[in-house]
Amino acid sequence: MTSVRRTQETDGGTPRPPRLRPPAHRVSPRAVAHWIIEYGLVWGLGFGLAWGVAAWVEGADWSAVPGWLSERVWWLPILVGAEGLLMVTVAPVWRYRVHRWEVSADVVYTRTGWFSREWLLVPVGRIQTVDTRQGLIERMLGLASIEINTASHAGSSRVEGLPVDVATRLAERLAHRAHDLRDDAT
């Protein structure tokens, strides 16, 4: 119960209701390349699979498949391809404009997402573990992501696309600080 503050009546004092400002730092611009490659691989694979399924259904000519389905089976790869194209061209740039992070006043503040955005505020004192991760693509691009875990899945977050040195320093700092501040509220 250490962190409970008695309420200060903010509604009476301020004429303007509060609004969150964006976090201070952007992620590395190379993150765009990362997302493009990642989405490209996943959606390319999906497109290939959809194409294969469509060709298979058309060629097999089963009686079990109703006519209305086999006539329109080529819609599947077209839809998958269109969405994949959208994801590869639009989403990475949009994401780069949204993704931001900041650590100050012992609070980790992040903004992620693109179509739907999420702002996350987690005090360092409630962090249980901090991991840094590097996938294959991230390694090629010199990027890393850090993962912050708390006792609740909703309070856990992942900041992607940080330069490696920034990520390592940040993770170390957070882990030290979390150790110092750790309170057993959970």
Added chain:
Amino acid sequence: MTDGAARARRLHPLTFVVGATRELIALLAAGATGLVVGGLSTAFYFTLVGLAFGFLFHVTTWATFTYTLYPDRIELRRSLIGRSVKTIPLDRIRGVDINATFPHRLLGLAIVHIDAGADGGEGELNAVSRQEAERLRKVLLTRSAAAPPAGTPPPRRTLARMRPRWYLYAPLSGAYLLTPFALAGSALGTLYNLSDDLGLVTRERLADVGHEVVGLPTLGVIVLVVLFVLAMPVMSVIVFAVVNWDFTVLARDGSVVAERGRLSRRSVSLERRRIRGVELADNPFERVAGVVRLTALVTGLGDAAHRGRLLPAAPRGFADSLAVSVLGPLPSALIPHPKAARGRRVLRAVGPPLGVALIALLAGQPWVVYGCLVLAVLAVPLGLDRYRQLGHATDAERLTVRSGSLRRHQVVVEHGAVIGWRVRRTLFQRRLGLATLIVAVGAGEGAYPAIDMAERDAVALAARITPEWVLPFVEGREEG
């Protein structure tokens, strides 16, 4: 008892009897059917051998298992094949359940289940005597291995006790209505397997049964079905009463204890300082009847939905007063969410059936289209009700959020239990000036959303509850 702090103890000697009960029952059943059919089948001898092995196994398990209570930890030692020692630090223990199945109760035994959250794991003592179980619970939860001074009964206070009349609420909750089907299914399955094993099921007999069922006049079948449907509420009341018999909530040594059950009496201890909130849940039928289920939100409790249960069904006012005595005063009237949220709720409810209808239309399946359209029309009042149920409120110490219609739940959480804030806004929410504020809590389900609040209210609420985390990131506030 006082110098027994670090003495290794064994479980109760009668433990293996309880352990072998299942084998014993199987043997009795096999013997009885053997007598009925005339002549013991091979299954009988198999069961006999099984029973012997079972006894041997249970006796060795008993002989090789010890537990030792130290001032700061409890060690469970097992040395059957490999050695294993499980150490649970006392300050990690979050709850101690005492459970007794019917055979346990006959022999005066109880199972002690120790729950120590994610870092400590859990341990089970199956079984010890009832007095030992009570002693362990007291010692484990008060974190000192000193035995209580003899003669002074532990102070206990009844917080709530279920009235028999409330068993009639059982049919209102869908889960208990389905129990007759589950029971009938498992009973039939067991019967079939057992008689098949014993060679009772032959092709002719099956055919006979089949003929009898098919041969029944339509009227007979209808009567049977109607009887079964009528039996559903009755059965649900019976099952509910057996499970929740004499449901009592007690306050004892800094913990809240919930006891329930007829055939097997179950008692769950929740440490009071780990109770960080409560959840009040109901469905539309229960809402009409003014009935609600109460669950405690406890940090690090496994299987929280069942074990945190404080009232299975009770009138609203009664549940509220229990919530107050367990947690403290609840925030007053909920603030409804902005009108813009209504359209979103309705659209969300109507969307899925309309989507399916569109696909069915493209596929040329008119009947599916009609069905989905009917569903979509029915979904409109559902969406409106979902909007009506949205709400949030906070006072100096606790906040509450409510959502859902078919399963409405209102959660009350202490401010100190909040471990983070997540604000989610989709493109559509941004255009409507709405935001979903997700309260991250290290107890219960971990996250409780306040769906479609006005964007500014969402930030204001978070800022009011934890100003030191939120105000540094609020626009135009850096200077002040």
